[in-house]
Amino acid sequence: MTAQLRPSLAACPACVAAPHDSAEQAPTEARLALSLPGIHCQACISAVERELNAEPGIRSARVNLTLKRALIEADPDVRAADLIPVLERIGYEAHELDLAALAATQNDKAGRDLLMRLAVAGFASMNVMLLSVSVWSGASDATRDMFHWISAAITFPAIIFSAQPFFANAWTVLRVKRLNMDVPIVLALVLALLTSLWETFLSGEHAYFDAALTLTFFLLAGRYLDYRTRAVARSAAEELAALEVPRAVRLLDGDEYEVPVADLAIGDLILVRPGGRMPVDGEIVAGQSELDRSLLTGETLPVFAAPGLAVSAGEVNLTGPLTIRATAVGEDTSLHRMTDLVAIAESGRSRYTSLADSAAKLYAPGVHILSALAFAGWYLYTFDIRTALNIAAAVLIITCPCALGLAVPAVTTAASGRLFKKGMLIKHATALERLAEVDTVVFDKTGTLTAGTPEVTNLGGHARGDLEIALTLAEGSSHPLSVALARAAREAGVKPAAVQEITEVPGYGAEGLYRGARVRLGRAAWVGAEQGSQTAAWLDSGAGSAKPFLFTDALRPGAAEAVQALKAAGKDVLLISGDTTGAVEDLARRLGISKWVAEALPADKSARVQLLADQGKKVLMVGDGLNDTAALAAAHVSISPASALDAARVASDIVLLGQDLEPIAEACGVAQKATRRIRENFRIATLYNVIAVPLAIAGLATPLIAALAMSTSSITVSLNALRLR
Amino acid sequence: MSVLTYLIPISLILGAVGLAAFIYTVRSNQYDDPEGDARRILSDEWDDKPKP
Numbered sequence: 001m002t003a004q005l006r007p008s009l010a011a012c013p014a015c016v017a018a019p020h021d022s023a024e025q026a027p028t029e030a031r032l033a034l035s036l037p038g039i040h041c042q043a044c045i046s047a048v049e050r051e052l053n054a055e056p057g058i059r060s061a062r063v064n065l066t067l068k069r070a071l072i073e074a075d076p077d078v079r080a081a082d083l084i085p086v087l088e089r090i091g092y093e094a095h096e097l098d099l100a101a102l103a104a105t106q107n108d109k110a111g112r113d114l115l116m117r118l119a120v121a122g123f124a125s126m127n128v129m130l131l132s133v134s135v136w137s138g139a140s141d142a143t144r145d146m147f148h149w150i151s152a153a154i155t156f157p158a159i160i161f162s163a164q165p166f167f168a169n170a171w172t173v174l175r176v177k178r179l180n181m182d183v184p185i186v187l188a189l190v191l192a193l194l195t196s197l198w199e200t201f202l203s204g205e206h207a208y209f210d211a212a213l214t215l216t217f218f219l220l221a222g223r224y225l226d227y228r229t230r231a232v233a234r235s236a237a238e239e240l241a242a243l244e245v246p247r248a249v250r251l252l253d254g255d256e257y258e259v260p261v262a263d264l265a266i267g268d269l270i271l272v273r274p275g276g277r278m279p280v281d282g283e284i285v286a287g288q289s290e291l292d293r294s295l296l297t298g299e300t301l302p303v304f305a306a307p308g309l310a311v312s313a314g315e316v317n318l319t320g321p322l323t324i325r326a327t328a329v330g331e332d333t334s335l336h337r338m339t340d341l342v343a344i345a346e347s348g349r350s351r352y353t354s355l356a357d358s359a360a361k362l363y364a365p366g367v368h369i370l371s372a373l374a375f376a377g378w379y380l381y382t383f384d385i386r387t388a389l390n391i392a393a394a395v396l397i398i399t400c401p402c403a404l405g406l407a408v409p410a411v412t413t414a415a416s417g418r419l420f421k422k423g424m425l426i427k428h429a430t431a432l433e434r435l436a437e438v439d440t441v442v443f444d445k446t447g448t449l450t451a452g453t454p455e456v457t458n459l460g461g462h463a464r465g466d467l468e469i470a471l472t473l474a475e476g477s478s479h480p481l482s483v484a485l486a487r488a489a490r491e492a493g494v495k496p497a498a499v500q501e502i503t504e505v506p507g508y509g510a511e512g513l514y515r516g517a518r519v520r521l522g523r524a525a526w527v528g529a530e531q532g533s534q535t536a537a538w539l540d541s542g543a544g545s546a547k548p549f550l551f552t553d554a555l556r557p558g559a560a561e562a563v564q565a566l567k568a569a570g571k572d573v574l575l576i577s578g579d580t581t582g583a584v585e586d587l588a589r590r591l592g593i594s595k596w597v598a599e600a601l602p603a604d605k606s607a608r609v610q611l612l613a614d615q616g617k618k619v620l621m622v623g624d625g626l627n628d629t630a631a632l633a634a635a636h637v638s639i640s641p642a643s644a645l646d647a648a649r650v651a652s653d654i655v656l657l658g659q660d661l662e663p664i665a666e667a668c669g670v671a672q673k674a675t676r677r678i679r680e681n682f683r684i685a686t687l688y689n690v691i692a693v694p695l696a697i698a699g700l701a702t703p704l705i706a707a708l709a710m711s712t713s714s715i716t717v718s719l720n721a722l723r724l725r
Numbered sequence: 726m727s728v729l730t731y732l733i734p735i736s737l738i739l740g741a742v743g744l745a746a747f748i749y750t751v752r753s754n755q756y757d758d759p760e761g762d763a764r765r766i767l768s769d770e771w772d773d774k775p776k777p
Contacts, residue, residue, distance in 0.1 A: 042768055046770060065760045065761030065764060067758070115751055115756075120744065123740050123741075131733075
């Protein structure tokens with residue numbers, strides 16, 4: 001029906017926008033989001049938009065390069081799964097995103113609010129500064145008073161609007177009888193405004209309206225930078241969560257229905273296709289296959305699965321379709337129970353005090369005492385409350401933490417931006433500071449140091465004929481070992497043999513007929529061989545005994561470089577894995593890691609990390625599996641790759657977006673540099689105070705000196721932060 | 726000093742115009758994709774006439 005209509009619609013984007021047209025369409029429309037990690041330039045934007053807009057049923061598609069996403073409005077029956085191949089055909093990797101999970105960043109109200117306040121403070125301070133400069137350059141008497149009155153008229157509404165975040169924050173901490181950085185800020189603003197208004201009333205010489213506004217502007221700039229950094233990290237983290245669109249296939253009276261995982265109930269029959277992940281805990285009722293449990297336990301060898309076996313959410317089905325009966329859903333699955341462990345470990349981490357917090361702890365009381373002393377001293381000296389208040393206000397304004405407010409956010413923004421370009425996502429606000437202190441690095445094996453994809457090691461040891469048979473059989477199966485074997489054989493120039501009647505026996509392997517004899521490639525027991533210690537697929541070529549193809553787990557790109565660089569930087573590198581001793585020892589030798597632990601249970605991992613922490617070590621944990629989750633949370637700081645399970649990503653402070661591990665070593669360097677810059681910035685801010693505060697206390701500070709001290713210190717601090725980029 | 730009666734209102738109005746323009750750009754989502762917008766000007770697809 002609408003099928004004929006669609007191409008013409010897509011060919012003319014203007015028609016889509018025309019109102020009469022949308023009235024004809026059904027009121028519902030599908031909004032889809034695709035993640036496009038590979039786009040990076042103008043040509044990519046054009047190609048993707050052209051291709052998507054040419055698809056039938058799509059009303060509009062727009063690429064957002066900053067977020068590396070495409071937002072699509074389409075007819076209700078268009079599905080993201082149909083669009084992904086379209087983009088892959090023109091060479092762009094695409095993943096479906098769950099729009100519901102992205103909702104939080106869709107309309108970013110808090111960010112806009114802050115930006116609006118920043119703009120108001122900025123424009124108001126420009127206008128007031130203009131008037132103030134005239135006063136400083138010699139305007140006097142009636143002109144000066146008029147300028148002051150105009151300034152007051154601009155400043156009061158502007159401050160009341162833009163400084164609201166500070167008022168609100170200060171009020172919340174004061175209510176619980178505590179102090180933070182916002183209390184001196186608010187006190188300085190209020191005191192400056194009131195004394196300036198009073199001075200203006202008495203046609204006095206000094207008014208601090210411009211200072212109050214610039215102060216608000218700089219502080220809001222710091223807040224906004226801080227917010228942006230976190231918003232970028234949050235939206236990317238949400239995107240990772242949104243990548244796993246939670247759907248499952250429920251079987252009801254022999255029919256298949258695609259339903260959201262959240263709707264599954266205990267006792268439901270669920271079909272899990274090869275390559276799919278178990279949505280819930282359950283028991284296999286039909287089908288034979290192999291399960292990849294590496295994300296949960298760290299074992300690389302797939303486990304044979306047959307009816308009766310209990311499965312946990314998160315395991316990956318490899319070869320044959322499986323029907324499972326759900327025994328635990330949602331919050332009760334073993335995957336979710338792990339988050340409790342994480343919550344316990346996390347409470348330990350919140351004890352960390354950031355540099356900014358410790359600075360504020362020293363700073364806030366100090367400022368109050370100083371200005372109170374200045375007030376008391378001048379009052380006792382002159383018995384003039386006007387002079388005393390003016391000087392107290394000047395002290396508060398000059399010491400006000402403009403530069404302090406920018407010192408940390410400017411540096412973390414620069415550092416996070418640099419690491420984001422390298423493919424690292426800083427999720428936690430203090431992660432960089434903690435990363436800078438790291439002296440011990442603990443790696444997980446499977447999925448972290450290794451890519452989780454097997455590699456054939458003894459291809460050269462087989463006869464050409466055997467290889468040809470093996471290649472043909474392997475290409476008939478989607479088992480990871482078969483895929484790896486087929487790829488390696490193709491690369492070696494092996495041509496397929498004429499094997500007929502190839503069938504895959506789920507859970508066992510593939511078999512066929514070659515020159516009248518039965519040939520098999522699969523599990524050791526199935527072809528009549530003894531299972532060795534190494535991962536292997538056995539070939540029974542119909543002549544003689546079965547021969548093994550040995551596999552080793554391929555290293556993740558950059559793993560060796562990362563380990564080497566970390567060791568060169570003087571850090572202790574450890575390998576703790578749940579895999580068998582042989583596999584772990586082998587990998588440790590390949591990477592030159594001398595300290596390793598094999599067959600570690602999840603509790604062992606976190607206990608070892610805890611032990612290292614008790615010895616005073618600052619541990620960086622890098623892991624991806626469910627079995628690493630507790631250790632990730634227990635470590636001083638943690639990193640997980642994007643391929644990790646949701647629970648592991650949530651527990652870690654930094655997410656590695658790309659495949660490459662190499663940025664880890666660089667991140668430690670950047671973090672150390674960032675912390676150094678933060679400290680430098682604190683020193684710069686203090687230096688300005690040391691010069692300006694005595695002037696203020698001595699009563700020599702003018703609004704001009706306050707403006708100079710404030711602006712120069714803020715600008716130097718920002719420039720110093722930019723050196724990181 | 727009578728020149729001030731013109732200049733001060735003018736400076737205030739210009740400031741207000743700048744602020745209004747900025748608020749308009751925020752409201753119309755012009756900061757959502759700074760990187761993409763910077764590169765879209767290089768596209769030659771809409772060089773002859775504005776995008777409908």
